[in-house]
Structures are given as structure tokens and as C-alpha cells.
Amino acid sequence: MSNISSSQIFTWIERYAAQIAEQKDYLTQLDAAIGDGDHGANMHRGLQAILVKKADLQNTDIGALLKGVAMTLISTVGGASGALYGTFFLQASTLAGGKTELSPREFGSLLEKGLAGIVLRGKAAVGDKTMIDALQPGIKAYKDSIESGETMEQALSKAVSAADVGLSSTTPLIARKGRASYLGERSAGHPDPGASSTVLLFRSAAETLC
Amino acid sequence: MKKLINSPENVVLESITGLGAAFSELIKIHTNPNYITRADAPVENKVALVSGGGSGHEPMHGGFVGRGMLDAACPGAVFTSPTPDQMFEATKAVNGGKGVLHIVKNYTGDVLNFEMAADLARAEGIEVEAVVIDDDVAVKDSLWTAGRRGVGTTVLAEKICGAAAEAGHSLKEVAALCQNVNKNGRSMGMALTSCIVPHAGKPTFDLPEDEMEIGIGIHGEPGRTRTKLKSADEITEVLLQPIVEDLPYKSGDEVLLFVNSMGGTPLLELFVVYGKAHEILTRQGIKVTRSLVGPYITSLEMAGASITLLKLDDEMTKLWDAPVLTPALRWGV
Ligand SMILES: Nc1ncnc2c1ncn2[C@@H]1O[C@H](COP(=O)(O)OP(=O)(O)O)[C@@H](O)[C@H]1O
Ligand SMILES: [Mg+2]
Numbered sequence: 298m299s300n301i302s303s304s305q306i307f308t309w310i311e312r313y314a315a316q317i318a319e320q321k322d323y324l325t326q327l328d329a330a331i332g333d334g335d336h337g338a339n340m341h342r343g344l345q346a347i348l349v350k351k352a353d354l355q356n357t358d359i360g361a362l363l364k365g366v367a368m369t370l371i372s373t374v375g376g377a378s379g380a381l382y383g384t385f386f387l388q389a390s391t392l393a394g395g396k397t398e399l400s401p402r403e404f405g406s407l408l409e410k411g412l413a414g415i416v417l418r419g420k421a422a423v424g425d426k427t428m429i430d431a432l433q434p435g436i437k438a439y440k441d442s443i444e445s446g447e448t449m450e451q452a453l454s455k456a457v458s459a460a461d462v463g464l465s466s467t468t469p470l471i472a473r474k475g476r477a478s479y480l481g482e483r484s485a486g487h488p489d490p491g492a493s494s495t496v497l498l499f500r501s502a503a504e505t506l507c
Numbered sequence: 508m509k510k511l512i513n514s515p516e517n518v519v520l521e522s523i524t525g526l527g528a529a530f531s532e533l534i535k536i537h538t539n540p541n542y543i544t545r546a547d548a549p550v551e552n553k554v555a556l557v558s559g560g561g562s563g564h565e566p567m568h569g570g571f572v573g574r575g576m577l578d579a580a581c582p583g584a585v586f587t588s589p590t591p592d593q594m595f596e597a598t599k600a601v602n603g604g605k606g607v608l609h610i611v612k613n614y615t616g617d618v619l620n621f622e623m624a625a626d627l628a629r630a631e632g633i634e635v636e637a638v639v640i641d642d643d644v645a646v647k648d649s650l651w652t653a654g655r656r657g658v659g660t661t662v663l664a665e666k667i668c669g670a671a672a673e674a675g676h677s678l679k680e681v682a683a684l685c686q687n688v689n690k691n692g693r694s695m696g697m698a699l700t701s702c703i704v705p706h707a708g709k710p711t712f713d714l715p716e717d718e719m720e721i722g723i724g725i726h727g728e729p730g731r732t733r734t735k736l737k738s739a740d741e742i743t744e745v746l747l748q749p750i751v752e753d754l755p756y757k758s759g760d761e762v763l764l765f766v767n768s769m770g771g772t773p774l775l776e777l778f779v780v781y782g783k784a785h786e787i788l789t790r791q792g793i794k795v796t797r798s799l800v801g802p803y804i805t806s807l808e809m810a811g812a813s814i815t816l817l818k819l820d821d822e823m824t825k826l827w828d829a830p831v832l833t834p835a836l837r838w839g840v
Contacts, residue, residue: 325707333726334707335587371623372540375561375587380619418619471651475615478652479728 299449300398301506303359307351310366312501314344320497327490331477336378336490343374343382358397363390363407377475378491381415381428388414401449404506405440412436419474423463426472426484428491435460435499453503460499464492508708515705519562519582526569530834533573540590542597543569544579554672554681555579555601558610558665559594560617561586563704564725567662567804570835576669577610577833585704585807586726588616594624598633606634606678610665610685612657613641614726636678638685640664642692642815644753645722645730656724659767659815660692662803663827666836670829684826688817693750696813697730697742698723700771702806721745725769725806739776743783746814751791756816758792763817763827768802771810777801780812788816797827803835 317324317340325337347354347369354365363386371383389411393399399407412432421427423434438459442452467489472478477489512518523543527536535546542559549555558568559581568580578601583589598607607628611621618639625635640657668685676684698720701710711727714720719742722730737745756762766781768774781800788795796819804813819827830839 329707329711333586333728334704334711335584338706339587372590372592375583375590375620376616377588377619378616379588379590380616380623383623418622419615473651474653476653476726476728479646479656479724481648481652483729 300400301404302398303357303362304355305506306359306362307355309502309505310344310347312505313498314348316497316501317341317344317494320493324490324494327488327493330487331472331480331484332490333476335376336494339374339376339378340382340494343370343379346373358393358395359399360390360394360396363387363393377419378428378494381419381491384414384418385411401443401452405436405443408436408439421474424470425474426467426470426477426489427474428489428495430467430470430489431460431463431492431495434463435495449507450503453499453507457496457499457503460496464488464496467492508703508705510703510705512705515708518705519584522562522565523569523582526834533832533834534569537596537600540593540596542579542581542593542600543572544597544600545573548578548601549603550578550601551603552605553603554605554676554678555598555603555607556610556665556669556672556681557581557594557597557601557607558661559583559589559597559621560612560614561588561726563702563807564804566802566835568665571662571665571833573831573833574840575673575829575831575833576665576836585706588614588620591620591623591627594621595627598624598628598635599631602633606636608668608672608678608681608685609635609637610661610668611637611639612661613639613654614656615653634678636682638664638682638689640689642689642694643724644693644695644749645724647731656728658696658725659694659765659804659813660689660817662799663692663763663765663815663817664688666831667823667826669831670826673829674826688823691754691818692815693753694813694815695746695750696723696725696767696769696811697721697746698727698769698809698811699736700810702727702770702809704807719811723811725804727806727809739779740783743780743814744787746812747784747787750814750816751788751793754816754818756793756818759794761794761796761819761824762788763797763799763819764788764795765799765803765815765817767804767813767815769809769811769813770802770805771808772812774801777812780814784814797824
């Protein structure tokens, strides 16, 4: 199975930026229903800031690239999602120092390390109606698929489906973390905005990493 | 949307630039990243206080930077927490060698971003303590939510702890005092109208002409109940009762009564609320020994008010009375 190059990783982030730009208003609408209506604007601001640094980020190893992505998100997004997505990429970067390519298995370990960072920082678990509800099953599906010898394409497509199912599962839930938790029962009946932007992270990976 | 702005993108930067121009003898504006410091920062051998949060709550926090209160404030985008690089740079800029206290309002974004900033500052050898303010009694189920929100008590904590830092208290002492203020402060707010976030361009929520939202948060988070509009006296009762019962404040207690405008409610109305609250407390034997009335922690142009009670002890009262010289609060100087 072929490895993932650093330029592919940057293309993944670029594709993610494009999808966020496209879905910006939708994400904001989701956040207006159960939060404060800024998730789309927050994410868009951060990803556009990454694109501005393209020249610098493209010519480094994967560790430095992911760290650059992380620091940019941390310093431009704000809100809960800035700290959490920033932590995700920062933790992932620690496993890719000096590397110019990653095996599919290594890529899975990076994702897991990032997830662990988000959990440590935000202290949410599956079922709290957060991005974790899409991220955790997405990563698990990817890893299981790679472990059972399937291709990158299959693994990422399973990850997208699992994340999507995770996103749908947030709709009936009552939020227990983040701003949406103040709504109590009124948060049920709406999908979680952060889980929605997480599905796009897998979708853009599936379109660029295989 | 009718607003006195040039563009939603530039409103925060233009506003803090104006603040800096108006009070250049007290504060200094730093950009890229944005933060506001005392003009004479860093003050050697004094604990430094840093706060911050989304913009839209003016004069909090930038208006509270100055002698006897905050050393720095970090304004985020409207209703969005600031980012760690802002708090990190502000922390470095005001550190006078005696450590830095972060005063954080309890919102997930604020807490997470301040935690990251504290990690960065500690990695550079700066001693940092953080206190999270969570005084909003409107949030009932604090176990199953992100916890009570930080509202009015924040203003009081910044004033009282600022005075303690000025008086030479250590970082541990100022942090403990801040915890103590938080433990003894309770708030609840209500809205008559929604606010309009510049980026969104339309009201955050719909509130019919004859209804109000009791227990509203400062970002328009929904409250406990939405009911038909009532008189100022009745609204004051509805806000005050859960506050008094929560701590509880008891007969013989000395309290600071803080009646705050959400931005759109004028002082004329605010003093009506204050008068009624004072009367209710007095009837219950609770002694109002200090007061604050005005727009101090606002929610853009939202009409409405919040009430905060702080149970005072002698030390807190003395620190409350100590001189303060900031754009929005000044006395004793
Ligand atoms: N403690 C947490 N752990 C994981 N994800 C969280 C947590 N709190 C909030 N989130 C995610 O952040 C999203 C909201 O992001 P955003 O609107 O950008 O920030 P904010 O809530 O500060 O306005 C939520 O939809 C949720 O997925
Ligand atoms: Mg939000």
C-alpha cells in the first residue's frame, strides 16, 4: 500500500479549507440553533489563515506542517473549536517530526494521538454531543479497516460513513459540554456543529489521501 | 441591522484603538495579537491580573485595565473567546516577577484557550494561576452542563483582586481571594430584547414584543423561562429570589448589590430595579453596604438587566473601597 506524502497532507488541509468555506453558513446555522452562531465563521477564519501560509507550510516535513496548521488554528479560530482542533493537529504533529511520508497505519496513530489530545483538553466523551461523536468512530473505522488489510481508499470511505453516522447520532442527544449544554433539553433535535465540521475533515481526507 | 460600525471585520480593532486614544494616559493598545495593558506595565514586584473574553461586553474587560484593577485584557472577536497567543503575549508583557493571575469566565472556549496560554507561559518560567468565575444561578443543572456561566461577579472579582495585588499580596493570596469572591457572588440576568452580533446581522433570538427571557446569558444563551412581560418590581423579585436562595444570603449578611445593564437598558430604568432590590434585601435583613449600578458587563445592545450579589467581609469591603483608576471604574484617586 502506498504511503501518504507531505504534499498530500497539505492538499488535504486545502481541501478541508474549501469544504469549510462552502459549508460556512450551514455550520454557522447549526451553531445558531444550539450555540452562539459562530462555528462556521470561526473555522473559516482559521483555515483561510492557513492558506495564506501555504508557501511556508508546503516545504516542510509532516511534523512541522501539522504543527504550523495547529498553531495557526490556535491563534486565529478562538472559541472551543480553535483550542480543540488546534490541540488535535498539535498532538498529531508530535508523531510526525522529521517525516516526509506516513504509512496508512502511522496516519491512524496520528489521528488517535490527536483525538486523545482533544479528550484530555475538553474532557468530553462519546454521547456528550460534541465533535468527539464523529471523530472517535471515524478514526476507529479507519484503523479497523487498515488493520484488516483494506486499502487506504476503503479505510477512508469507511471513516467518512462512520463519522456521518456519528454526526447523525448527535441529533437526538442533549448536549453536556460546550455552550450547547446551557440549552438542556432544547439542544435535542439539532445536529452538533463541531461533529459536522469533523465529518468534513474525513471527507476531505478521503478525497485527497488515496 | 442598524449599527454604528464600518464593517463587522474591523469593529473590534477600531473600537480598542478608539479606547486607547481616549485613555492613552491609562492604557496601551497592542495589536497582532490584540491585547490592552496598563500604560505603565509591567509593574515590578506586583502580581499581575490578566482577563479577557469575547468582545461585545464593553466596558468589560478593556475598560477595567488600569491602576487597582487589571494589568491586561484580551479582547476576542465579538462573543468569541480570545486565542492563547493573545493571553500569552499579554501575560509576558505584564509579568512583574511576582506571577500572573488569569481571571476566566466559565465558557468552554475561554477556559480552554486560557489553559493553553497558561501552559505556554509556564513553559517560559512565568508563574501563572487561573481562577474560573461561575456565578450565574440561571444554569440549574451544572453537573450535566459546562457548568455555571461567568457573569457579573467577574467585574467585582477584577476590582477586589486588583486592589489586593496593588497592596502587595502574593499570587497565592490573590488567587485565593478571587476564589473567595467567586464563592460568595451570585448573579442572574434577563432580556427584554435580543442583541445583534455584527457578523450575523440579525437578532440572535426572537423575543416577541410582550415577552421576556429570564435567566439569559451574556451571549444571548437562553435562560430558565420565557414569560409575558411583567413590571420592573416583579422582574426584580424574579431575578433576586433565586440569587438569595442559592448561596443563601441571610439576615445579617453584608452585601454588595450590583445592578447591571445588558447594554440597551438606560440608567433611569436600572435605578428602578436597584431601588426595588434594595427594598427586598432590606426587608429580609440583608444589609446592602456597597453598590454598583450601570452598564459594566453588557451584551451589545440587548435591553435587560442583571443583578449580582456579593457577600462581603471586612477585607473585601476594604479592597472594594481602595483607589481604582481605569477607563470605566475610578474612585479614590
Ligand atoms: N468540551 C468539549 N469537547 C469536545 N468538543 C467540544 C467541547 N465543547 C465544545 N465542543 C465542540 O465545539 C463546537 C462549537 O465550536 P465553536 O462554535 O467554534 O466554539 P464556541 O462554542 O466557543 O462558540 C461544538 O459544536 C462541539 O462540537
Ligand atoms: Mg459557537
